[in-house]
Amino acid sequence: xxxxxxxxxxxxxEKVVGYSKADGIEAGLNxxxxxxxxxxxxxxxxxxxDSNVSLSVSVNFGKKSGAASINExxxxxxxxxxxxxxxxxxxAPENPEFMDPLGPQTYGPEAKTFIESTAKITPEYRAQxxxxxxxxxxxxxxxxxxxxxxxxxxxxxMNSKGLFTYNQAxxxxxxxxxxxxxxxxxxxxxxxxxxxxxxxxxxxxxxxIEKALQSRNAKAIEPGKYTVILEPNAAADLLGLMLNFNARxxxxxxxxxxxxxxxxxxxxxxVDERVNIYTDPWNEEVPTANQAGGLPRKRMDLIxxxxxxxxxxxxxxxxxxxxxxxxxxxxxxxxxxxxSIEDMIKDTxxxxxxxxxxxxxxxxxxxxxxxxxxxxxxxxxxxxKIKHPIKNFRFNESPIIMLNNLETLGKQMxxxxxxxxxxxxxxxxxxxxxxxxxxxSLSDAV
Amino acid sequence: MKRRDFINMAGLSAxxxxxxxxxxxxxxxxxxxxxxxxxxKQKKQLADVAxxxxxxxxxxxxxxxxxxxxxxxxTTRERKVQGVTNTESFGVGVRVIANxxxxxxxxxxxxxxxxxxxxxxxxxxxxxxxxxxxxxxKLAANPSYGEISWKTPxxxxxxxxxxxxxxxxxxxxxxxAMDNGAxxxxxxxxxxxxxxxxxxxxxSYIDQxxxxxWPNFQVSxxxxxxxxxxxxxxxxxxxxxxYEYLDGKASDKIQGPGGIILYNKSYDIVEDAAMAAEQAKxxxxxxxxxxxxxxxxxxxxxxxxxxxESVGHPTELDRVLGYEANFAGTSxxxxxxxxxxxxxxxxxIVNFVADKTQVGSLGAVAYDDxxxxxxxxxxxxxxxxVNYQAIxxxxxxxxxxxxxxxxxxxxxxxxxxxxxPNVSLQAGKQQLTPEQMISNVDKGIYIVKDGSFSIDQQxxxxxxxxxxxxxxxNGKIAGMLKDVAxxxxxxxxxxxCVAICDExxxxxxxxxxxxxxQPSQSNAVSHGSATARFNGVNVINTGRTI
Numbered sequence: 001x002x003x004x005x006x007x008x009x010x011x012x013x014e015k016v017v018g019y020s021k022a023d024g025i026e027a028g029l030n031x032x033x034x035x036x037x038x039x040x041x042x043x044x045x046x047x048x049x050d051s052n053v054s055l056s057v058s059v060n061f062g063k064k065s066g067a068a069s070i071n072e073x074x075x076x077x078x079x080x081x082x083x084x085x086x087x088x089x090x091x092a093p094e095n096p097e098f099m100d101p102l103g104p105q106t107y108g109p110e111a112k113t114f115i116e117s118t119a120k121i122t123p124e125y126r127a128q129x130x131x132x133x134x135x136x137x138x139x140x141x142x143x144x145x146x147x148x149x150x151x152x153x154x155x156x157x158m159n160s161k162g163l164f165t166y167n168q169a170x171x172x173x174x175x176x177x178x179x180x181x182x183x184x185x186x187x188x189x190x191x192x193x194x195x196x197x198x199x200x201x202x203x204x205x206x207x208x209i210e211k212a213l214q215s216r217n218a219k220a221i222e223p224g225k226y227t228v229i230l231e232p233n234a235a236a237d238l239l240g241l242m243l244n245f246n247a248r249x250x251x252x253x254x255x256x257x258x259x260x261x262x263x264x265x266x267x268x269x270x271v272d273e274r275v276n277i278y279t280d281p282w283n284e285e286v287p288t289a290n291q292a293g294g295l296p297r298k299r300m301d302l303i304x305x306x307x308x309x310x311x312x313x314x315x316x317x318x319x320x321x322x323x324x325x326x327x328x329x330x331x332x333x334x335x336x337x338x339x340s341i342e343d344m345i346k347d348t349x350x351x352x353x354x355x356x357x358x359x360x361x362x363x364x365x366x367x368x369x370x371x372x373x374x375x376x377x378x379x380x381x382x383x384x385k386i387k388h389p390i391k392n393f394r395f396n397e398s399p400i401i402m403l404n405n406l407e408t409l410g411k412q413m414x415x416x417x418x419x420x421x422x423x424x425x426x427x428x429x430x431x432x433x434x435x436x437x438x439x440x441s442l443s444d445a446v
Numbered sequence: 447m448k449r450r451d452f453i454n455m456a457g458l459s460a461x462x463x464x465x466x467x468x469x470x471x472x473x474x475x476x477x478x479x480x481x482x483x484x485x486x487k488q489k490k491q492l493a494d495v496a497x498x499x500x501x502x503x504x505x506x507x508x509x510x511x512x513x514x515x516x517x518x519x520x521t522t523r524e525r526k527v528q529g530v531t532n533t534e535s536f537g538v539g540v541r542v543i544a545n546x547x548x549x550x551x552x553x554x555x556x557x558x559x560x561x562x563x564x565x566x567x568x569x570x571x572x573x574x575x576x577x578x579x580x581x582x583x584k585l586a587a588n589p590s591y592g593e594i595s596w597k598t599p600x601x602x603x604x605x606x607x608x609x610x611x612x613x614x615x616x617x618x619x620x621x622x623a624m625d626n627g628a629x630x631x632x633x634x635x636x637x638x639x640x641x642x643x644x645x646x647x648x649x650s651y652i653d654q655x656x657x658x659x660w661p662n663f664q665v666s667x668x669x670x671x672x673x674x675x676x677x678x679x680x681x682x683x684x685x686x687x688x689y690e691y692l693d694g695k696a697s698d699k700i701q702g703p704g705g706i707i708l709y710n711k712s713y714d715i716v717e718d719a720a721m722a723a724e725q726a727k728x729x730x731x732x733x734x735x736x737x738x739x740x741x742x743x744x745x746x747x748x749x750x751x752x753x754x755e756s757v758g759h760p761t762e763l764d765r766v767l768g769y770e771a772n773f774a775g776t777s778x779x780x781x782x783x784x785x786x787x788x789x790x791x792x793x794x795i796v797n798f799v800a801d802k803t804q805v806g807s808l809g810a811v812a813y814d815d816x817x818x819x820x821x822x823x824x825x826x827x828x829x830x831x832v833n834y835q836a837i838x839x840x841x842x843x844x845x846x847x848x849x850x851x852x853x854x855x856x857x858x859x860x861x862x863x864x865x866x867p868n869v870s871l872q873a874g875k876q877q878l879t880p881e882q883m884i885s886n887v888d889k890g891i892y893i894v895k896d897g898s899f900s901i902d903q904q905x906x907x908x909x910x911x912x913x914x915x916x917x918x919x920n921g922k923i924a925g926m927l928k929d930v931a932x933x934x935x936x937x938x939x940x941x942x943c944v945a946i947c948d949e950x951x952x953x954x955x956x957x958x959x960x961x962x963x964q965p966s967q968s969n970a971v972s973h974g975s976a977t978a979r980f981n982g983v984n985v986i987n988t989g990r991t992i
Contacts, residue, residue, distance in 0.1 A: 038964050040769040043580040047571045048550035050859045052537075067531070071554055084478070093527045093613060123574045131578050145771035147964040177772040183780075188772075252630060253668035253675060256992060260673030358775075361900045363911060363931060366675060367990040371900045371909050371931070394900070394907055394933065400992045440986060441933050443907035444778070 002031045002051040002153075003119075006166040009156035012055070012073055017158055019082040022059035022089060024101045025160045029055050032153030033119075037126035040145035042134050047126065059085045063098040066091070099315045101159035102294045110167070111287035115195040118170035119152040125196075126150075133176050133205040142209050146176030150196065157294060167289040171426075172196045173416050176205050177376060178212040179446070185218075185389070186446050187211025188356055188376035190233055192416040192426055194287060211355060211377040218389040220442055221380060227351035228437040229344045229381070232413035234374075235334075236429040237357040242368055242399040243277065243302060243332050247311035247321070256368040256400065257308065265308050271403035273306040279329035285414045286426045288330025295327035302332070306403075336430025337409035344408055344433045346384045351433075352393075353379040353386065368398045373443055392446075393439035408433040479516050479532050479605055484556075486595070486643070486653050493645035495558045496540045499565040500647070505542040505572070507585060507647055508565075509816060512538045512556065513858035514641040518605060522616045523632045524624060530609050537858040540565045544572035546582025550861040585838045586849045588818055590649030596812035597655040599805060600688025604637040604659050607689045615692065616663075619719035623665045626723035629675070633663035633719070635692075636684075636958070638970070642815070650817040658808055658970055659691050660684035660958055661715050667726035676729035676928075678722040679913055681706075681747055681895060682713045683955040684970065686808045703880055703892055704916045704923045708747065710953055711806060725914060732926035735915070737987045741890035742932060742980045743883055748912050749871070750955035750973035751896035756936040757791075757798055758869040758973065760905035761825045762962075763834040767843065774962045775903025778936070779831055789831045792940030797872040798826040800835055802851055807868045807972035808956045809852075815862040818851040825869065829941070837864045856967040863963060868956070870974035874946035880977040883945055890918035891930060891985065896955075898931060898988075909933045911988070929989035939980060947976035 004012070009029050016027040031053025038046045056069040059082065066088025070081040129148050137144035150172040158164045174191045187208040191199055230238075242256075250257035250264040257265045280299040281288045290297055301309035310326065318325035345353065355377030363369040374392045381387060410431030484492075493510040500508035515535045521528040537554035538561055549572025551564035616633040623631040638658040645651045661682050668675040685691050694714030702708045707721060744752065760777040764770055783789035802809050802820035813819055816838055824832050836844060837853040855862035884892060897911030915927040934942075956972035 036965060037575070038772075039578075040771055041580075041767065044547070044575040044578050045769055046548055046550065046861050046863070047575050048552065048861055049567055049571070050552050052554050052859070091609075092530065095528065096526055097528070123571050127574045127578060134578065143768060143771070145768060147772055149965060175772055179768070179771055179776075253670050253673075254630065254666055254677075258668075258670075258673065258675075260671075262670050358903055359900045361898050363898045363909075363988045364929075364990065365677075366673075367992045369988055369990050371898065373900070373902045373907065375903055392902060392907075394902075394909060396909075396931075396986070396988065398990055398992055401990070441907060441909075441984075443902040444935070445775070445902035445904035445906050 002033045002053050004029065004031065004053070004154060009154070009166055010164065012078065013156060013158035015075065016055065016057060016078050016082060017160055019079045020059055020160060022086050023061050025057065025059045025082070026101050026157065027055065027057045027159070028155070028157040030153065030155040032151055034149065034151040035121060035123065035126060036147065036149040037130050038147045039130045039134060042138050042144055044127065044130055047123065055081065057081050057085045059089050060098060061089050063094045063096060064089050064092045065095065065098055097316045101161045102163055103161040104163050105291070105294060105296050107290045107296045108282065108298060109290065111281045111290055113194060113287045113289060114168035115170050118150060118172055118194065118196040121150045121196060129201040132202040136202065136205055137178055137209060140209055140213065141181045142178045142212050143181055144176055144178055144205065146174070148172070148174045148201070163294050165291050165294060169289065170194055172199055174199060174201055174204065176208050178205070178208040180212050180216050182216065184446055185212045185216035186376045187215060190416065192414055215377050215389040218391045220391045223393060223439045223441050225436045225438055227348060227407065227433065227435045229341060229348065229351060229353045229433050230431060231341065231355055232429045232431050233356045233415050234354045235432050236415045236427050237360055238370065238399045238402060239334060239429060240427065241360065241370060245302060245308070245311045247313045248317045250311055256366060257311065264311065266311050268308055269306050270308050271303065271306045271400060272406040274406060274409060275303050275306050275403050276335040277303040278333055279331055280333060281330055283331065283333055283428065286331040286333065286428050292327035292330065295325055297327045297330060300329070331426055333428040334430055336412040339408050339410045341410060341431055344410055344431065345381055345386060347408070348381045348433070349383060351381040352390065353381055363396060368400050369396060370398065371396045392443040394441045394443060395438055396440045397438045402434050402437065405435045406432060407435050479534060483514055483536060489643040490645065490651055492556065492558060492561055493643065493651065495561045496565045497645065497647050499562050500540070500542045500569055503544070503566065503569040505544045505569055507543040509541050509644065509646040510538060511815060511855065511858055512643040515857050516605065516639040518637040520609065520612045520616060520635045522613065522620055524620055524630065525617060527613050535857055538564060539855065539858045539861065540568045541861060542568045542572055543583050544569050545576035547572045547576035547579045548583060549575065552859040583839050584842050586841045586847060588648060588838060588849065591652060591817065592649065593651045595653040598657040598686055598810065600657045600690070602689040603657065604689035605639060615715060619663060619715045622716050622720040623723040626720050627727060628665045628723040629668040630666040631663060631719065634661070636660040636662070644813065644815065644817050646817050652813045652817055654811055654813065656811055657688055658684065658686055658958065659689060661692055661713060663715070663719055663722070665719060665722035665726050667730055669730050674730055676726050678726040678729060679895060680715065680722070681709055681718050682715065684808060684958050685806055686810045686972070687806050702745070703884055706894060706914065728926050729928060732928040734989050735927045735930045735985060735987050737985055739982045740985045741887045742983045743880065743887060743890055743892040743918065743977060744980065745892070745894045745977050746953040746975045747895045747955050748893045749975040749978060751899050752910055753869060753871055753973040753975060754957070754960070754971065755899060755901045756905060756908055756939065757826070758866045758971070760936065761834050762864060762866060763836040763840050763844070764864045766834060770962065773964050778904045778906050784831050784834070787830065790829055790941065791826050791831045791937060792829045793943045794829045795874060795946055796826055796829045796940050796943050798869055799823065799872060800825050800850065800852070800867045800869050802867045804868055807954055808970035809868040809972060814851045814853040815855050816853040818849045818853065820851040823850060835864060835867060840864065854969055856969065860965065860967050865962065865969040866960060866971050868972045868974070871946065871978065873949035873952040873976040876948065878945060878947045880947055880951060883947060883977060883979055884918055884923065885921040887918045887979070888920055891927060892916040892918055892923065906935055907933070908936065929987045930985060931988050932983045932985050934983055939983065942980045942982060943978055944981050945979040947978070949976065951976035
């Protein structure tokens with residue numbers, strides 16, 4: 001039941017919309033099945049599966065709206081949920097920002113977001129994937145702690161203006177932390193795919209094991225400004241935090257995209273001219289749904305040649321400002337270069353290689369200053385070579401300043417992206433070399 | 447798939463993303479929210495289906511949680527209502543031990559058939575994973591409590607308070623802020639009711655009705671000329687209370703240093719919003735801090751988050767053991783430090799207790815999510831590390847026989863595990879008020895309310911901001927500062943604690959959304975303290991130009 005086909009979903013939604021006596025109705029069906037396995041101390045700790053599907057209905061009388069949901073799908077229940085939303089709408093206060101349902105739209109082709117093999121992952125597959133990660137660790141005096149999560153879901157929506165959308169998606173995410181048993185070394189790796197056939201937990205785990213072994217007995221170096229080589233996950237951690245280009249907040253003067261004296265930084269150069277960031281639902285590495293909230297997604301620049309190219313307008317704010325609304329991006333892609341991590345190291349006189357960042361939190365929303373720490377593999381580079389592992393640093397840095405201090409762009413990699421409201425989503429981000437990255441203190445954490 | 451992930455992936459309406467938290471369940475109307483879905487007798491019958499099914503499949507232990515989780519959010523901005531949303535999530539989670547290994551299954555099909563299938567899945571998962579299990583799960587003994595019920599001692603059920611009353615209250619607060627010159631204000635009332643039925647193969651059937659309330663706002667001041675903006679958040683606390691928290695009784699108001707008003711067991715949101723607008727203006731005009739060493743005087747509305755990150759998390763036994771190594775991290779409070787019985791975590795006046803029973807706290811319940819009776823215990827005594835936070839499958843590693851009773855799951859669909867109880871700094875034994883404390887400081891900063899926070903994965907190095915920063919010069923408040931954050935090492939910081947105000951100044955604060963685990967789960971937890979002083983802490987300046 002958790003995955004309905006397009007036809008099944010359409011049939012249910014047509015009934016629901018047909019029951020409505022309100023001025024407008026929007027109905028959404030979404031569901032999914034998920035599974036996971038977690039291991040630590042070289043042994044499986046928890047594992048589980050879950051399954052859920054629900055129907056949400058939102059109706060309006062003028063600018064008064066009400067919403068209700070249900071997870072039963074017989075005719076009586078379907079009509080009941082509509083009546084219930086209508087009752088709520090009648091009692092609701094007017095929302096001056098309410099927008100009528102969106103009319104029918106034309107969408108681009110479906111992106112390849114649903115992969116059958118991922119949808120068919122079994123508990124046995126997950127157990128084996130964990131074993132493939134744990135077994136090589138035990139042979140090297142290393143302790144593995146990891147997590148594999150897979151999901152398959154669908155989403156359909158229909159409204160009284162005739163709009164209908166249907167999307168399906170699968171995803172698998174794997175992370176593992178390898179720690180040396182003497183407690184002095186730690187390595188980490190992450191993999192994120194739509195298609196589980198691309199996942200090899202043994203191969204990925206080997207990288208984390210190597211990092212754990214190489215990072216043992218780290219030395220302390222003085223905090224300060226350093227040239228850093230950020231692996232794609234580290235770069236994405238900071239990049240994701242700057243890409244919520246909310247137009248309303250910028251217009252209201254409470255965003256890093258607001259301009260002194262009024263107005264926004266739309267059309268202005270924000271970062272190095274080699275920075276190009278866009279969204280594209282049909283990118284083969286990070287495919288995503290061809291619509292958001294019914295609005296057709298298309299390829300859209302966020303930063304082109306270092307210039308802010310688009311801000312995100314929701315339908316209400318777009319109407320206020322007389323512009324087209326922006327579908328919320330489902331992915332973010334930053335163009336990379338050809339340099340490998342090894343090339344960047346060779347080209348560095350003195351610097352720090354960062355595997356990942358941790359516990360990044362906003363310090364000042366006005367300058368987009370963030371603080372956080374390096375974790376699970378931080379190395380000192382001298383004269384083109386990795387010299388030795390170093391103790392972790394705390395940084396205080398703004399991704400805006402970071403992208404102005406760009407030295408070299410490396411190759412792209414698909415990463416899970418925590419950026420944007422609601423979390424989740426995927427991004428394609430290059431490794432990057434940055435000068436004058438600000439580390440403010442040392443941490444004893446391994 | 448978690449609902450929030452799919453919302454993001456499928457690009458559902460932006461409206462769905464405006465909720466402060468997503469993935470809470472389906473939206474329902476109020477009448478439905480207030481109607482019980484099934485009685486205790488029906489729940490017991492259904493729980494027994496899981497217990498019997500698991501037993502017949504060879505499980506050596508089973509517990510069942512039938513949960514109904516209700517939330518209400520009333521959100522407004524300036525003079526507009528943005529939304530009134532009720533959500534409900536109802537379902538059952540079954541956890542088993544088979545072949546010495548945990549397995550878990552959950553379903554929203556709360557029928558005998560649905561529960562049977564979820565149980566079968568849980569046993570199948572346990573058996574699949576047992577092939578790779580190194581050591582069988584060992585559970586500490588726990589008495590059978592028979593049939594029991596418990597409820598948060600609330601005066602007013604927030605869900606029964608008319609929506610109009612909540613809307614009017616928030617709009618009144620917003621109006622005060624706007625009248626006082628605020629550029630923007632967002633406000634929210636967030637209510638939680640967890641109706642949890644627990645049954646185990648050891649003979650406990652525990653029905654609990656848990657309530658939490660959180661009023662909050664963000665008052666923002668924008669200065670377009672200088673291009674700067676500041677936000678003052680509410681001085682409220684999320685609480686394990688009913689709607690009576692919003693009564694704003696005069697007896698719960700505290701006139702604090704620097705002309706601020708603080709709140710104890712009830713909260714006046716309208717008064718606080720008016721103050722917030724005034725203070726947001728001062729925040730913009732404040733002097734940028736000179737970096738260096740300062741003596742910090744930390745108010746309980748700020749202190750709680752420093753306690754949470756630097757004391758609450760490193761004393762979690764699952765972190766110490768490495769179960770969280772891949773996500774939340776491990777801990778610097780390793781076994782050898784605890785076993786030495788003399789690891790000096792803090793100065794002699796530093797005493798921390800863990801607690802799951804404190805009235806009004808977010809963590810308070812009578813029994814945890816594996817049917818263990820809740821209690822209070824010492825973590826740090828006279829500055830020394832004396833214990834951890836542990837549950838049934840962990841305490842034997844400490845040589846202890848009894849679980850501490852701090853197992854929790856955020857919903858029926860997630861597996862329960864060790865979560866932080868309330869962890870609180872005990873008030874000082876000498877009579878001392880915050881004003882007296884400040885009068886003894888030559889060069890310091892008085893910090894009110896939590897702000898930015900970050901700490902490493904073993905909890906050594908942290909950095910905290912705040913909301914209001916007052917400079918202390920020669921024993922007196924000398925105006926407001928901005929761009930303040932302090933960085934310290936946990937052990938050095940707590941050893942620099944030289945004074946704690948007495949219990950008249952002790953108050954709780956906390957959070958609804960402490961995150962841990964994979965898949966990540968939220969936990970609500972309170973932290974109590976009185977105002978405390980820390981000498982010679984490193985303060986940095988966070989001002990930048992972009």
